[in-house]
Amino acid sequence: MPKPCDATILAWTRLMRAHRAALTQAEQVLKEEGLPGLEWYDALLELERSGPLRPRDLQGKLLLAQYNLSRLLDRMAEAGLIERRSCPQDGRGQFIALTAEGRKLRQRMWPVYARAIQSAIGARLGPREAAELAELLGRIYGAHERGPAAGSGKPASAPHGRTSRA
Amino acid sequence: MPKPCDATILAWTRLMRAHRAALTQAEQVLKEEGLPGLEWYDALLELERSGPLRPRDLQGKLLLAQYNLSRLLDRMAEAGLIERRSCPQDGRGQFIALTAEGRKLRQRMWPVYARAIQSAIGARLGPREAAELAELLGRIYGAHERGPAAGSGKPASAPHGRTSRA
DNA sequence: CAAGATTGAGACGTCAATCTTC
DNA sequence: GAAGATTGACGTCTCAATCTTG
Numbered sequence: 001m002p003k004p005c006d007a008t009i010l011a012w013t014r015l016m017r018a019h020r021a022a023l024t025q026a027e028q029v030l031k032e033e034g035l036p037g038l039e040w041y042d043a044l045l046e047l048e049r050s051g052p053l054r055p056r057d058l059q060g061k062l063l064l065a066q067y068n069l070s071r072l073l074d075r076m077a078e079a080g081l082i083e084r085r086s087c088p089q090d091g092r093g094q095f096i097a098l099t100a101e102g103r104k105l106r107q108r109m110w111p112v113y114a115r116a117i118q119s120a121i122g123a124r125l126g127p128r129e130a131a132e133l134a135e136l137l138g139r140i141y142g143a144h145e146r147g148p149a150a151g152s153g154k155p156a157s158a159p160h161g162r163t164s165r166a
Numbered sequence: 167m168p169k170p171c172d173a174t175i176l177a178w179t180r181l182m183r184a185h186r187a188a189l190t191q192a193e194q195v196l197k198e199e200g201l202p203g204l205e206w207y208d209a210l211l212e213l214e215r216s217g218p219l220r221p222r223d224l225q226g227k228l229l230l231a232q233y234n235l236s237r238l239l240d241r242m243a244e245a246g247l248i249e250r251r252s253c254p255q256d257g258r259g260q261f262i263a264l265t266a267e268g269r270k271l272r273q274r275m276w277p278v279y280a281r282a283i284q285s286a287i288g289a290r291l292g293p294r295e296a297a298e299l300a301e302l303l304g305r306i307y308g309a310h311e312r313g314p315a316a317g318s319g320k321p322a323s324a325p326h327g328r329t330s331r332a
Numbered sequence: 333c334a335a336g337a338t339t340g341a342g343a344c345g346t347c348a349a350t351c352t353t354c
Numbered sequence: 355g356a357a358g359a360t361t362g363a364c365g366t367c368t369c370a371a372t373c374t375t376g
Binding site: 001002003004005007008009010011012013014015016017018019020021022023063114115117118119120121122124125127128129130131132133134136137138139140141148 | 167168169170171173174175176177178179180181182183184185186187188189229280281283284285286287288290291293294295296297298299300302303304305306307308
């Protein structure tokens with residue numbers, strides 16, 4: 001394994017710093033609005049998109065450890081955002097389902113989240129540059145998947161736009 | 167504030183994912199070698215570069231909250247890596263100084279860290295692309311910090327690399 | 333025994349309150 | 355009173371051990 005070149009090291013450093021700056025800002029804004037953190041948003045969105053899921057599948061989509069997800073689901077269930085349903089085919093598993101409250105909360109979170117994304121990236125990079133950045137970052141983890149945005153599913157009156165729904 | 171465009175949202179998502187993937191790998195490798203995490207490395211490196219520092223100044227360089235840094239220093243002092251010295255000019259402050267052990271540990275960590283950086287970025291992007299990525303990420307947090315050759319004057323490929331962490 | 337999922341204990345992060353010195 | 359720094363209380367993360375079902 002060759003040693004990393006200067007440009008590689010600089011890219012690493014900035015990846016760490018840019019992530020921290022962007023994430024801190026976004027979490028800050030959500031907190032000021034009395035909303036939960038981004039992890040909750042991601043879980044809610046994935047459940048809204050992909051219907052009731054087994055924890056194992058959700059874990060894969062969210063890149064969380066099993067024990068971590070288990071406790072996240074505890075908190076979200078206590079907050080009334082999800083339901084744990086038993087799985088008929090496999091007694092070990094469950095199905096995690098979004099509640100109406102969970103759906104509503106995600107919709108309330110999106111405009112705030114979108115503002116943070118725009119402030120952190122959209123305001124600093126043009127569309128062409130953002131696409132270039134996304135391309136380069138995509139190579140770092142090799143995946144090509146969907147983003148955090150999701151329309152309400154309803155027509156035009158939605159407070160948050162239809163965005164990249166792959 | 168306009169809504170974020172699709173490319174912006176995709177860049178956000180990939181920033182979050184790429185960061186997590188890269189960081190998780192690096193922390194994993196360090197742990198396997200029985201070494202502490204990247205936060206310790208960053209603190210050790212900053213102290214090695216900038217001599218004894220007051221916690222307030224270290225906090226600025228590491229982008230940590232004050233209470234967070236206070237506890238980090240507790241652990242590092244207990245491990246014998248740093249020393250807390252009283253500050254003659256200002257009784258409220260201190261000077262945090264690296265010990266010989268701290269210096270040795272950072273030197274042991276660097277090759278492992280460098281391997282992780284190379285694996286996460288260097289192996290996937292050419293030097294030109296890495297520089298492009300660094301440039302785009304730099305705009306996200308607006309910083310233009312010292313180049314890889316700054317500080318002691320040693321080259322970045324020495325066990326003195328410019329690194330940092332979330 | 334293997335896989336899905338949870339739990340107890342301990343490390344770490346976070347908030348607000350606190351202490352000391354300017 | 356303001357700034358530098360720490361502390362107590364509480365929440366979250368992490369590891370290993372555990373429980374249950376296939």
